[in-house]
Amino acid sequence: MEKKLNRKEFFKEGAKYAAGVSAGLMGIQLLGTKEALADTKYTWPLPYTPLDPEAVRILGHDSFWGGYACAYGAFNAIIEALRNAIGAPYTELPTEIMIYGHGGGVGWGTICGALNGASAAISLVCTKPDTDILVNELIGWYTQTLFPSDISNQYAVNHTFTVNNYDQVLPQNESGSPLCHVSVSEWCQHANYKVHDLERKERCARLAGDVAAYAVQILNDHYNGQFTPTYVPPASIATCLACHGQSMLDNVGAKMECMQCHGDPHQTAIGDIPQPIPAHFTVKQNYPNPFNPSTTIEFTLPRSQPVTLEIYNLNGQHIKTLINHKGLSAGNHRIQWDGKDRFGKPVSSGMYYYRVKAGKFNQTKTMMLVR
Numbered sequence: 001m002e003k004k005l006n007r008k009e010f011f012k013e014g015a016k017y018a019a020g021v022s023a024g025l026m027g028i029q030l031l032g033t034k035e036a037l038a039d040t041k042y043t044w045p046l047p048y049t050p051l052d053p054e055a056v057r058i059l060g061h062d063s064f065w066g067g068y069a070c071a072y073g074a075f076n077a078i079i080e081a082l083r084n085a086i087g088a089p090y091t092e093l094p095t096e097i098m099i100y101g102h103g104g105g106v107g108w109g110t111i112c113g114a115l116n117g118a119s120a121a122i123s124l125v126c127t128k129p130d131t132d133i134l135v136n137e138l139i140g141w142y143t144q145t146l147f148p149s150d151i152s153n154q155y156a157v158n159h160t161f162t163v164n165n166y167d168q169v170l171p172q173n174e175s176g177s178p179l180c181h182v183s184v185s186e187w188c189q190h191a192n193y194k195v196h197d198l199e200r201k202e203r204c205a206r207l208a209g210d211v212a213a214y215a216v217q218i219l220n221d222h223y224n225g226q227f228t229p230t231y232v233p234p235a236s237i238a239t240c241l242a243c244h245g246q247s248m249l250d251n252v253g254a255k256m257e258c259m260q261c262h263g264d265p266h267q268t269a270i271g272d273i274p275q276p277i278p279a280h281f282t283v284k285q286n287y288p289n290p291f292n293p294s295t296t297i298e299f300t301l302p303r304s305q306p307v308t309l310e311i312y313n314l315n316g317q318h319i320k321t322l323i324n325h326k327g328l329s330a331g332n333h334r335i336q337w338d339g340k341d342r343f344g345k346p347v348s349s350g351m352y353y354y355r356v357k358a359g360k361f362n363q364t365k366t367m368m369l370v371r
Ligand code: HEC
Pocket: 236, 239, 240, 241, 242, 243, 244, 258, 259, 262, 263, 264, 265, 266, 268, 269
């Protein structure tokens, strides 16, 4: 009889046999593989052991550059760490299974590949109820996190990564969406790079590391019985789902920010003041002003369009994004700023700029915080 292949050899040699060396031989090899499978003690969910999130962050970044990009990068990072910690069955698992996920599915821009890859790793080691909870946290966290993280920016500058194609700090954005398209396009807009620039690829490499690291962090907490979800969905989604969710119309099954694509078709969302549609784009003076600790900014849109509202200090340093390229309806809108920066830290007394961008319009005004 021919030599039997173990699983790993079969995966490696499979293509050769499939190419039709011998149909009979192929049958024998498959039989051998089945026996080998029957011998293994592993059943799903596969074993897990706490991993070092920082080692995984570096692996995620470096795996991205291995040639198969984000989904592979995030998945491979976690599996590689499990290979090192546990060995089989992870040594037998071809992480190339995630290749398709790059660019949100071979460039279709649907779910972020890094989320896809890290979520696949979670599903491999958790039951369905646990997967649902952990992946929900991962996706929710992603929509509210600035990428690339300060840590991975710093790793790049310090050459902590083993692949150093670009070693400068990259601009950060929070996309409010798990979609590759939204995340990447908003970053390109914000950072002023093109999708095919090296800097954008490096941004996604760092993001793949960041997402894999967070997945491992929550897997570790879960393993240690210490996991508590931190993601709180924006109130605007609950507003829409109060009617469109299961308890009423039951015609929408989604947890994404509705307003980002739909605006507010019924003028229901918090902060909207139903009024006649204005003819021009206007940004009003904030009130109260001077203020402490919070103030309200009001603006009007002549038609529904994506809006960005950002706060800067007098040196032009970005303090916080209050509205991030969100589709808003025509009419009046108002939003509060609580005098805190994007890390939740109260900012000091002084003059601040707020800039509202809507389509090709933008307007900047100043305001005064007195503590
Ligand atoms: C008070 C209940 C209620 C709330 C809150 C609500 N909707 Fe609706 N929505 C409806 C009803 C009723 C319809 C019509 C349904 C139908 O025709 O089947 C509708 C229709 C829609 C439609 C279909 C197209 C259109 O423009 O009419 C969209 C899109 C929509 N809603 C999005 C949203 C979004 C986004 C939000 C949150 C900002 C939201 N809805 C909040 C009740 C609500």
